[in-house]
Amino acid sequence: MIIGFQTKLKVNKKQLAVLAQHAGTARHAYNQGLALCKEVLKHNRVNPEDKIKFPSAIDLHKWLIASIKARLPWYYEVSKCAPQYALRSLSDAFKAFFKKLRGFPNFKKKGRNDSFTLDGSIHVDHHKVKVPVIGWVKTYERLPHGVKPKSVTISRQADSWFISFKIKIETIHTPKAIDFVGVDLGINHLATLSTGEMFDGAKSYKRYYKKLSRMQWLNRHKQIGSANQKKATLKAARLHQKIANVRKDTLHKITTHISKNHAVIGIEDLNVSGMMANRKLSKAIADMGFYEFRRQLEYKTQLHGSKLVIVDRFYPSSKTCSNCGVKKESLSLKERVFKCEHCGFECDRDLNASVNLSKAARSVVSACGLVDADIARLKQEENVSNC
Structure with missing residues (x-):
């Protein structure tokens, strides 16, 4: 690879x-x-x-x-x-x-x-x-x-x-603890897995926003091309680089953990550019790094012998009940707890979506001809090869 x-x-x-x-x-x-x-x-x-x-x-x-x-x-x-x-x-x-x-x-x-x-x-x-x-x-x-x-x-x-x-480099086939997992991306928690695990984002821009704003405010009246203006610009550039490095480090740790320990990973094909059009949420979405999360998963799943399934963006993972499969007509962003009116099932909104993504990934893999027995066989072969 x-x-x-x-x-x-x-x-x-x-x-x-x-x-x-x-x-x-x-x-x-x-x-x-x-x-x-x-x-x-x-x-x-x-x-x-x-x-x-x-x-x-x-x-x-x-x-x-x-x-x-x-x-x-x-x-x-x-x-x-x-x-x-x-x-x-x-x-x-x-x-x-x-x-x-x-x-x-x-x-x-x-x-x-x-x-x-x-x-x-x-x-x-x-x-x-x-x-x-x-x-x-x-x-x-x-x-x-x-x-x-x-x-x-x-x-x-x-x-x-x-x-x-x-x-x-050669691919590293690591033993997988879980066969299927769904990953739902959000703002409160960067990644919510169908197993119940939740990973928080770095939110590095939010952490250093006041310091960065102060630097840019002090630099507003400096003469362009002067030594003081160059120094101030360099300080702001260093802080921007630090913000990006903190975000990348967090994303690398989370994606490495997911790709190493899960055989099949289901993730939604998010329309990030469309989500960024919302001026109230664009700053928080950009601070999470949804596109970079998916990009890292794409090559790390190949590196560690996993499979990444991209679920269609129009799949109603948040509106569908993971218990009975009934779809709700509407679900606002304020509703953080999913409540099914048909069977009375209650669950965290992101966890419910991740479970549905896991089921969608299982159905896609089964349609391709790779059933649970084949995954178990591959998992056993990887364990033997690692031994």
Whole structure:
């Protein structure tokens, strides 16, 4: 199985300048290519009879060499891979836009999501990585042994630089304590399992909201570009990074526990973007990280030999009674206890939904031909292999 590996770099002042130069060159190439693509689209819209072929990544790179590199010599001070991969990323962004998977690409701004990709002669040692042009760069943690990545991506978060690349690992089949489990995501509790377990979210943004607001309030009248403004912006960026790290750490611990100890996991296909349209709940929903929770479950279930079942978003898991199966006509968000008028069953709203998701996952797996006996056999084989 191929997964991504990311670690923090330990760089000196000279390397900081070189990394920033690479990121700036990649950003400049991306913005120049985006400006050209917008001109092509504008020309084709105004003159439909004289259409120009939309440029591909190769066309953009040829144009960059002929028009931009010829008059900007500092392009030759960095690796040629930085602008190449930036234009390739721009081409992929337009392909996703034309397929209506994403919005129109935006221009990149200095200091926001700075990153670049390099390939070529890359060597990974115990605590250092050798990349083209930059040379050997140290890391804070020990790197995987025997890895030979074809390319690496170096990115900046606040004032720290990180390197990421793909590694190939073997799947770890852990013994499963429970065959089927349903996971219901919510705001009060991040994850409620059909077994009765409840996991609370980090709510890191809510915890540091006042401190972050104070930083941004003090920074409102500072002169743009001044030393004090840069210091204040860096402090706010560090706090944003801390909030994100606390949230990711909590999500990793919960998803690892669920994927390791459960054979089949049922989770609802939530419309997160639609839920974010509710201005009263959008901040709390974003603070939980529903999309990241599902993303981590998708690859961790493959890593630990589990199966993830995505239940249709229109499945009435909250309105259906998990005891008798009767569906209620309406259920408001204020009702935190599910009460069935047909059989008198009472249960926590999230727990009732998770039980229904577990039943839905069982039915999907049974329809695919994997019955309880097969799951028990796989579970026994995993126990024997682990012994």
